[in-house]
Amino acid sequence: MHVGVDSFVSTVTDPSTGHVIGAAERMEHLLEEITLADQVGLYSFGIGEHHRSEYYDSAPPVILAAAAARTERIRLGSAVAVLSAADPVRVFQQFATLDLISKGRIDLVVGRGSFTEAFPLFGLDLADYDSLFSEKLDLLLQIRDHTEVTWSGRHRPPMVRQSVYPRPLQDPLPIWVGVGGTPESFVRAGLLGLPLMIAIIGGEPRQFAPLVDLYRRAGAEAGHAPEKLQVGLHVFGFVAESTKAAADTIYPGWEEMFTKVSRERGFPPPTRARFDATAGENGAFFMGDPQTVADKIRRVSEQLGGVDRLSLQMTNPRLAHADLLRGIELLGTEVAPLVASV
Numbered sequence: 001m002h003v004g005v006d007s008f009v010s011t012v013t014d015p016s017t018g019h020v021i022g023a024a025e026r027m028e029h030l031l032e033e034i035t036l037a038d039q040v041g042l043y044s045f046g047i048g049e050h051h052r053s054e055y056y057d058s059a060p061p062v063i064l065a066a067a068a069a070r071t072e073r074i075r076l077g078s079a080v081a082v083l084s085a086a087d088p089v090r091v092f093q094q095f096a097t098l099d100l101i102s103k104g105r106i107d108l109v110v111g112r113g114s115f116t117e118a119f120p121l122f123g124l125d126l127a128d129y130d131s132l133f134s135e136k137l138d139l140l141l142q143i144r145d146h147t148e149v150t151w152s153g154r155h156r157p158p159m160v161r162q163s164v165y166p167r168p169l170q171d172p173l174p175i176w177v178g179v180g181g182t183p184e185s186f187v188r189a190g191l192l193g194l195p196l197m198i199a200i201i202g203g204e205p206r207q208f209a210p211l212v213d214l215y216r217r218a219g220a221e222a223g224h225a226p227e228k229l230q231v232g233l234h235v236f237g238f239v240a241e242s243t244k245a246a247a248d249t250i251y252p253g254w255e256e257m258f259t260k261v262s263r264e265r266g267f268p269p270p271t272r273a274r275f276d277a278t279a280g281e282n283g284a285f286f287m288g289d290p291q292t293v294a295d296k297i298r299r300v301s302e303q304l305g306g307v308d309r310l311s312l313q314m315t316n317p318r319l320a321h322a323d324l325l326r327g328i329e330l331l332g333t334e335v336a337p338l339v340a341s342v
Contacts, residue, residue, distance in 0.1 A: 001301060001342035003335060004044030005037050005328060006079040006234055006311040009057040015252060015318045026056055027063070029321045034067045036325055038074040040332025046079030046109065046234075046311055051117040054260070054317065061094040068102035077107035079234060079311065080178035080197070084132040085118035087156070088140040089164055092173075099168035106170070109197050110137065111178030128155065134188070137177070141192070144172050176232065186211045190218030195230035195308075204282045205233070206303040213305065232309035233300070237279075237286030239293050239312075239330040240323075246287045249323055251275055253316030286312060290334035297339045307342075 009030055012021040021029070034045045045067065047060040057063065064076050076098070081091060091108070099106040112133050119126050135153040142149050143164045152158035176195045179185040189196045196215055198208060212231055219229040236254075240246035251272060258270040279287040286293050301307040314327050 001297065001307060001339045002043035002309045003297070003331060003339060004042050004046065004075070004309065004311045005033070005331065006046040006048065006313040007033065007057070007315045008048040008050060008055050008079075008313065009063070010253075010257075010315050010317045011054050011056065012315075012317055012319065012321070015320055021321075023056055029324075030056075030063065031066060031070060032321075033324060033328055034074070034076075035070050037328050037332060038071040040329050042074060042328070042332040042336060044075040044077060044107065044309070044311060046077045046107075048079045049082050049113065049118075050115060051121050052115065054257075061098055064098050064106070065101055068098060068105065071102075071105075073105075075105045075107055076102055077176075078109045079313075080109045080111035080113065080199075082113040082118050083110040083136050083140065084112050084129065085122045085124055086136070088136045088143060089159075092140060092143045092164055093166070096166050096168040096173060099170055099173060100166060104169040106168070107174045107176060109176040109178045110140065111197075111199075114180070114199070114201075131155070137192075140175065144175060176230075178234070181208070181211065183211060183214060186215040187218045190215040190220075190224070190229065191222045193219055193222065193224035193228045195228070195232065197232040197234055197309075197311075199234045200284050201236060202278065202284050205235075205284060205300045206282065209304050216305070230308040231304065231306065232311065233307055234311050234313060235284065235286050236314075237293065237312045238314050239288070239290055239327045239335060241289060241330075243288035243292050246289070246327075247276065247279055249319065250287065250314075250316060253318030256317050286310075290330050290338065293331075294335045294338035297335070298342055301339075301342050310339075 037045050047063050048057050049060050051058050060078050067076055095108045132155055135155055139151055142151050148161055148163045149159050150161055176197045177189040178197045180199055216229055238246045238250045255270050262269050279285040286296055
């Protein structure tokens with residue numbers, strides 16, 4: 001089991017002073033977080049992609065390039081790149097370049113994203129939500145697997161014997177498919193033989209077992225070797241000295257985030273009781289002291305028939321930089337060694 005961190009690079013208000021961290025300082029903090037993750041032996045660090053005022057991650061390749069120049073071992077990647085709203089040619093060029101800068105430490109995780117702002121921003125119709133992703137994923141894989149590409153589709157001008165450069169150091173560049181809870185998405189990833197990154201943001205992780213099984217069966221029936229069908233989890237959580245400290249540290253920012261999202265989507269407002277239930281033994285949040293988090297990782301991996309990678313999304317808008325650094329340190333020095341043999 002490989003353990004890492006994902007960040008959405010949220011805006012932050014220091015909980016002790018009320019000071020709003022400026023954008024430049026927030027980026028400086030982020031690079032410190034990634035550097036520490038590398039130093040404490042974490043396997044990966046992913047940067048999300050959002051086009052909203054509360055996040056600074058609208059250009060992940062730029063951030064990842066800065067991180068690649070400051071780190072030595074940690075794998076770097078997207079979490080996720082919103083492929084539906086991007087040009088696959090440009091996405092490949094950016095991540096191939098990143099792979100060269102990092103000397104082969106890049107993972108490209110592509111998906112449709114959990115927010116929709118990118119679609120009107122780039123002049124796309126939400127009615128094409130599914131076909132945009134399917135078509136662009138097909139082109140991205142063609143570019144990855146062939147230097148010279150001939151291709152045509154609905155949403156982009158055709159390519160006729162055109163070559164895409166540069167080529168990455170890794171051959172092939174790892175491309176993961178980020179999914180939520182749609183069975184069709186699990187089947188598609190399995191049929192293509194692509195590794196799967198599951199975003200678990202609610203409910204119980206064990207509920208994904210039938211979908212993971214569906215993915216593996218689709219991959220096997222398509223003739224893909226079991227080792228190609230890797231499963232990763234993107235989950236929300238935090239590691240602190242105690243389970244109570246972890247929950248108390250994270251809750252104010254979680255409440256702020258989900259109050260806004262709940263208003264936008266017509267959901268009931270968040271409550272501490274709901275938060276505590278979701279952070280419990282069977283809930284979606286991986287929250288607590290190192291042993292508690294490690295035990296939950298082991299348990300969930302067993303429930304899902306084996307998990308290859310887990311990325312903890314620990315950032316939120318009311319989390320002090322020092323607390324986040326400590327959480328990363330505990331994840332790398334205490335949690336990761338406890339689950340290395342899973």
